[in-house]
Amino acid sequence: MTNYEIALIPGDGIGVDVTDATxxxxxxxxxxxxxxxxxxxxxWSCAWYLEHGSMMPRDGIDTLRGFDAIYLGAVGxxxxxxxxxxxxxLLLPIRKAFAQFANVRPHRLLDGVESPLRSDGFDILCIRENTEGEYSGAGGxxxxxxxxxxxxxxxxxxxxxxxxxLRFAFEQARARRGHLTSVTKSNAQKYSMVFWDELTRELAGQYPDVTVSHMHIDAMAARMVMAPETLDVVVASNLFGDILTDLGAAIQGGLGYAASANICPDRTMPSMFEPVHGSAPDIAGQNIANPIAAIWSGAMMLDHLGESRAGxxxxxxxxxxxxxxxxxxPGGQSTDAITAAITSELE
Structure with missing residues (x-):
């Protein structure tokens, strides 16, 4: 029997609740x-910080290095x-130390879930650069x-x-419906975003089977609201990807369905999986948090580990x-009831 070593960091608030459910x-x-x-x-959590003066021990990264994957509940x-x-x-040091440069967030409407939009259906995979760009931490x-x-x-x-x-995003588009949309703001940011656009065009020549579109971030925000069904794989910088994926979560019914993976694609270091709904301290421990985003993130972890059938x-x-x-x-069923129903459906 294959054994996988998983580091669990439940974190704060409902992170504990949804980690147990997952x-x-x-x-x-x-x-x-x-x-x-x-x-x-x-x-490791905010409670840990208040006691120890840091979000994790000094050797936290080295401690995590030997695991096959990391599962994070929520932090804050x-x-x-x-x-x-x-x-x-906590979060950014782990992403950077383990070269988890690809943040992968699926956006599609699950059966039975209502979107705030009228749409013919959509299935968007957002790929966000995860270790540099606007969140590099350079400044003062x-x-x-x-x-x-x-x-x-x-x-x-x-x-x-x-x-x-960009190459990771091209590969994802090739494996899906063959359409990649690269999001920048190169009309206003004439160095970094023009650079991004140029590299996108360079790489496009290596992927003749992928259709490439270029959109500015403001136009993309409008497209995701007006016609999300026209999008396939979307790739963006750290900041733009962060914003667009919360918009994608709203379109798919809310943050309770927003799963994510922080991937080290060459698998030389552990990847990390987490829901993106935050810690919601006001409802922590009340057995009312929706665990679906967390469990979906767990399914992504199984797939990454090679257990694709289980995922x-x-x-x-x-x-x-x-x-x-x-x-x-919201509030329709308890965390335990939703978890039990999903477990039952696995049979």
């Missing part, structure tokens, strides 16, 4: 498909720890607290970083559950 479903799938998930739980408790501290103290502040204070945040786009995310089965079980009206309304 682990329950994935363990059931593992039993059905003949593999084992050996999990190690790490209490802004009333006690600023989001900039929790994000830059000087003359703080004075009238002359200056804050500088510098976006960093390297040829290596841009080429590899597909979990996603199919989610969709059969929502088709029955379970997990489709």
């Amino acid at each position: 682990l329950s479903v994935l363990n059931h799938a593992a039993g059905l498909y003949g593999f084992d998930l050996a999990t190690t739980r790490f209490p 408790w802004p009333e006690t720890v600023a989001d900039a501290v929790s994000l830059h103290g 502040r000087v003359h703080q607290g004075t009238p002359d204070e200056v804050a500088v945040e510098t976006s960093v786009f390297t040829r290596t970083g841009t080429e590899r995310i 597909a089965a979990v996603l199919a079980a989610i969709e059969r559950t929502t088709a029955r009206g379970i997990g489709t309304r």
